[in-house]
Structure formats: structure tokens, C-alpha cells
């Protein structure tokens with residue numbers, strides 16, 4: 001190293017919090033400031049250098065300054081104030097419609113874990129690398145760093161600012177303002193393609209995003225076969241240029257804690273001023289209920305999770321288990337890692353690929369070395385859904401957050417007619433005679449898990465205390481709010497944004513739109529029946545009993561022979577909707593007079609029949625027969641359950657008709673969709 005003043009590359013991290021398979025770190029590791037012998041080249045096909053580096057050349061620099069910013073518009077940062085008498089220059093990070101925290105307690109911890117993990121990884125390289133953390137709006141942080149270096153040239157020059165692109169609308173605005181700032185300072189600015197998706201942007205079949213098909217299946221067909229799609233992962237750097245000798249400090253009035261524990265405290269302190277999150281009756285963690293997502297954040301944890309899933313066979317059994325709701329491995333639980341960029345989708349692909357080719361862990365698992373199987377194919381299929389949602393974000397921008405969605409013309413009716421549906425609003429009447437006070441109250445009860453509909457309540461309570469709820473449950477919850485309660489679906493999307501550990505703008509808003517009937521669903525106007533869904537996916541009532549402990553005492557079985565008990569579907573109906581319980585049972589369970597039991601927000605029409613093709617058939621088909629009051633602690637539920645055909649939907653106006661008849665329930669045929677998948 002010469003005595004030349006430091007030439008610093010500023011790398012602003014957002015949702016690319018990883019060292020491995022990271023195009024910017026990879027490119028920085030190839031800078032000519034180090035000897036080639038330290039190159040992390042790897043002859044393995046998986047690690048071939050496929051990066052954008054050669055296309056971009058890269059600025060010459062002597063130091064790398066990676067900075068993660070806790071963005072004040074998305075994460076509440078007042079807990080970072082240096083003194084209690086200081087005031088934050090930023091408004092509270094609250095959502096636009098419902099006014100809830102944009103990043104709630106589960107995700108802030110997960111994000112902090114990820115940032116800290118990366119910091120330790122970078123420091124662990126032993127080459128003087130590291131990660132700085134800052135608080136504020138990203139443009140303010142970049143501006144302050146550029147100004148600080150411009151003022152004193154002894155501190156070194158910022159020779160370039162690099163960032164990974166993000167299709168979120170706020171993120172696009174950020175990119176614009178950084179471009180402007182760097183231009184003002186005469187500094188190079190480069191936006192790198194985000195490589196955390198399944199199909200690389202450079203391999204997309206369309207030239208212009210306007211050509212993206214509005215239907216997932218059409219899109220999928222253009223990129224099949226999926227197993228051949230992902231590019232190789234990039235090598236993990238073993239060396240990076242060091243941090244600069246002096247670094248612009250955090251702007252006042254904030255200061256950055258020096259331990260992960262204190263970082264989490266700072267992130268949580270404002271949120272926990274009201275631990276009930278405005279709920280009159282906040283859900284409590286029920287005794288013995290176990291989180292389906294007890295995982296901490298970070299690249300290390302994410303990569304370990306991938307290895308676990310492959311080596312224990314969970315990827316291979318995924319197709320059969322993915323509609324489960326209880327347990328750790330019924331689905332991958334990779335979403336939060338993917339959302340924060342702790343891991344990439346192609347890392348998931350290549351780990352499965354190795355298994356399929358008979359290499360690496362998992363040799364004792366059926367299917368090892370036997371190529372793609374049903375499970376691994378289904379995981380790829382879902383990863384492509386994620387790609388598709390983010391491409392929709394790129395195509396539709398702000399429409400992803402608007403009431404009438406990407407359709408922009410109101411929901412459509414059964415025959416495709418425009419309906420201009422009016423959803424109830426929280427703060428004013430929608431004009432359809434609704435009372436906003438009552439809507440607010442209904443939203444309160446929805447969030448608290450006190451609607452009176454078991455599946456919905458279990459899911460919302462689970463979400464509140466753990467930050468996760470399954471895809472199956474999410475579909476039902478979104479359909480319930482937007483169609484059964486007829487409440488502005490955006491407040492549900494915002495509540496999910498706040499409480500989901502795996503929130504991702506495109507996947508969340510895209511899926512909410514889809515279910516609310518204003519998104520990419522080619523067959524709009526469908527509604528989930530949460531009782532029918534519970535019968536299919538919680539047929540022993542274990543999920544509802546786990547998260548709604550008040551209902552655990554409901555006996556679900558009847559005696560059918562000496563010492564033989566069988567699930568009684570009529571009794572399940574009392575679990576799925578407690579208002580259906582008899583008066584004496586309500587009294588004996590202490591549920592008499594309980595508001596959500598006696599006065600549910602809505603009464604779902606559904607009956608189980610006793611005749612031919614009714615309860616009997618349903619029982620034998622679903623294998624009912626084991627005792628009902630079984631353990632509710634995390635089990636790999638859902639194995640062998642149906643694949644969520646559209647039997648679970650009804651079209652508008654069909655709710656009253658949705659009874660199990662001799663010829664079975666109405667079936668709406670369809671392709672698989674995220675809502676039905």
C-alpha cells in the first residue's frame with residue numbers, strides 16, 4: 001500500500017446483508033489493491049465467476065466502507081437518540097392508512113441479527129474490513145458522509161458510491177436522490193443488479209418490464225425449465241479492502257450502540273412504550289404453544305437453515321407438507337432470510353441441486369442423487385412466485401399499494417363486470433352507510449385474534465406473538481378481512497408489514513392484492529371459506545387449539561366403539577366458530593358472555609352433512625379418526641393434506657350456498673396460484 005490518500009468506495013447496504021453471493025463484495029474483493037494470489041477463485045462450476053464485475057470494471061479504490069442504514073422512514077429510530085431530551089428530526093415510522101409501526105418488534109430483531117452477523121463476518125476476514133451502521137434517511141446519511149470527506153481531504157476521498165438495486169418505490173426514490181447527491185459531489189455512482197432472486201435479471205425473457213405477463217403461469221412458462229435457470233453463486237470473498245482510517249461519524253442527535261443487545265434495545269424501545277400495540281386485548285403467548293418460526297436472522301443462520309432443510313429431507317417432502325400450519329419444517333421458513341438478502345434464492349437452488357446430484361449432505365434421505373423431485377421442484381416453483389411479485393413491483397410501482405391495485409378499476413364480478421367495490425374505511429365512511437367507529441373496532445378485534453372465527457383468530461394471535469403465520473393462514477386472513485369483513489385490505493397489508501418477520505414489500509402487497517381481488521389473480525372475485533379451510537387444513541383442530549387456548553377444552557371426539565374415539569365434524573364446527581357451541585358448553589368452558597364467542601364479527605355459513613357424500617365421506621377421505629384433543633405443540637402438521645385446490649374458494653355471493661352437498665362443494669377449477677397454492 002502506498003502513501004496516497006485513501007480512495008474510498010462507499011457501499012450502502014439495504015437488503016443485501018450477506019458476504020456470500022454478493023456482487024458488490026465480490027467485485028470489491030477483486031480490486032487490484034491486493035495480490036492475485038489471495039483471490040478466492042474456485043474451480044467448482046457453482047462458484048464460477050459469473051458476476052457483473054467484468055461488465056462494470058469498477059472504480060479504483062483503496063478502502064471499502066460498507067454502511068448499513070436503519071432507514072428512518074421504515075424503522076422507528078428514536079431509540080437511537082443520544083439523550084432523552086433530544087428530539088428525532090424524523091416523523092415516526094408509521095404506515096400511511098392504519099398508522100401502525102412500519103417495522104414491528106419481530107422484524108427489527110431479525111434485521112439487527114443480520115446486520116450484526118455480517119459485521120462479525122467482515123471483521124472475521126482479518127483484513128481490516130468491517131461494517132458501519134447508521135441511522136436516518138439513507139439520502140441524509142450518504143450526504144453527511146460525502147460532506148464530511150469533502151470538507152477535509154486528509155480524511156480521504158469518496159471515489160464511488162455503490163448500491164444494490166431494489167424495486168420498491170421508496171427504494172427507487174432513494175436511488176434517485178443518491179444519484180443526485182453523487183452528481184453534485186462529482187462522485188461515481190453505480191447501482192448493481194440485485195442477484196438475490198431465482199432468475200437473474202439478465203436472463204429474463206422480456207426486454208422491457210411492460211412486457212411482463214400479468215398472469216404468473218404465463219410468466220412461469222417463459223422461464224421453464226426452472227431447474228436450468230439460476231446462475232451460479234458468486235465466490236465468497238476471503239479478502240476485502242480495509243475500512244478507511246477515519247470514518248464520518250453518525251450525525252447527531254443519534255448514536256450507534258456498540259453491542260447487538262443494545263442495538264436491539266434501541267430498536268425496540270419506542271415500540272415497547274406501548275407493548276399492546278394499541279390493542280385493548282393483546283394476544284398472549286399460550287402455554288405450550290411453539291413458534292413455527294423461532295429462528296434468528298443473519299446469513300449464518302440462513303445458510304444453516306438451507307443445509308438443515310436439504311439434509312433432513314424437508315425440501316424433498318415440501319410438496320406434501322407445505323400447507324401445514326404447525327411445526328418448524330412443514331415449509332422452508334426461508335422467507336425472512338430471502339427478504340433481507342441474508343441468503344439468495346440461487347443458494348437455495350444450488351443446495352437442492354447438490355442433493356439431487358448426490359453430493360453433499362442428505363445421503364440418507366430418499367431421493368438423494370436421483371435428480372429433481374416433487375418437493376425440490378415445488379420449492380423452485382414458489383421461489384419463482386417471489387421473483388414474479390418483485391417484477392410486478394417493478395412493473396406497477398405505486399399501484400401495488402393502491403386500493404384498487406394494479407387493476408386500477410375496482411374489483412371485478414363473477415362475469416368480469418366492473419364493480420367498483422367499496423371497502424369500509426377506518427377513519428371515514430366509505431359512503432355505503434358504514435360507521436368508521438365500528439370498522440375501527442372490527443379491525444381491533446381482527447388484530448387481537450378475537451373475530452370469533454377460529455382459523456383467523458389463531459393465525460392473527462400467532463402472528464402477533466411470533467411474527468410468522470403460514471401461507472395457508474395468510475390467504476385466509478387476507479380473504480377474511482377484505483371479503484368477509486369488507487374492510488380496506490390495505491390496513492391488513494400494513495398490519496402484516498408491521499408484524500411479519502419476513503415482510504417483503506412486493507410479496508406482501510402483491511399477495512394481499514391477489515387475495516383482495518385487485519391483483520394478479522386471473523379469476524378475481526374469489527373468497528376463501530375459513531371454516532371449509534379449517535376442515536381441510538386443521539382437521540384435528542390442533543392449530544386453533546394451539547393459539548386460541550380458550551378453546552382447548554372443547555372435546556372434538558365422540559365414542560364410536562369400545563375405547564375408540566373419532567373426530568366429530570359437528571364438534572369441530574364449535575371450534576371453528578365458537579358461537580356454535582351449546583350454551584352449557586360455553587358455560588362450562590367459561591366462554592359464556594365472551595364477546596368474540598357470543599358476537600362474532602361474522603357468522604360463516606357452513607354445514608357438515610351426515611348423508612351420502614357428506615360427513616361420512618369427508619371423514620373417510622380425510623382420515624379423521626384419531627383423538628381430537630391431541631397435543632398442540634409444534635408438529636409437522638399438514639402432511640398428506642390436499643394441495644389447496646380452488647375448492648376452498650367461493651365466488652362472490654356464494655357463501656350462503658357453500659354447504660357440503662351430496663355432490664360435494666362447488667369447485668372452481670384453476671391453475672395453481674399463490675392464493676391457492
Ligand SMILES: Cc1cc2nc3c(=O)[nH]c(=O)nc-3n(C[C@H](O)[C@H](O)[C@H](O)COP(=O)(O)OP(=O)(O)OC[C@H]3O[C@@H](n4cnc5c(N)ncnc54)[C@H](O)[C@@H]3O)c2cc1C
Nearest residue numbers: 331332333334335382383386471474503504507508511674
Ligand atoms: C396475504 C399474504 C401476505 C404475504 N406476505 C409475504 C411477505 O411479506 N413476505 C414474503 O416473503 N411472503 C409473503 N407471502 C407469501 C408466503 O405466504 C410466504 O412467503 C411464506 O408463507 C413464507 O414461509 P416459508 O418461507 O416457509 O415459505 P415456503 O412455502 O417454504 O416457500 C419457499 C419460498 O418461496 C417464496 N414464496 C412462497 N410463497 C410465495 C408467495 N405466495 N408469494 C411470494 N413468494 C412466495 C418465499 O420466499 C418462501 O420463503 C404472503 C402471502 C399472503 C397470502
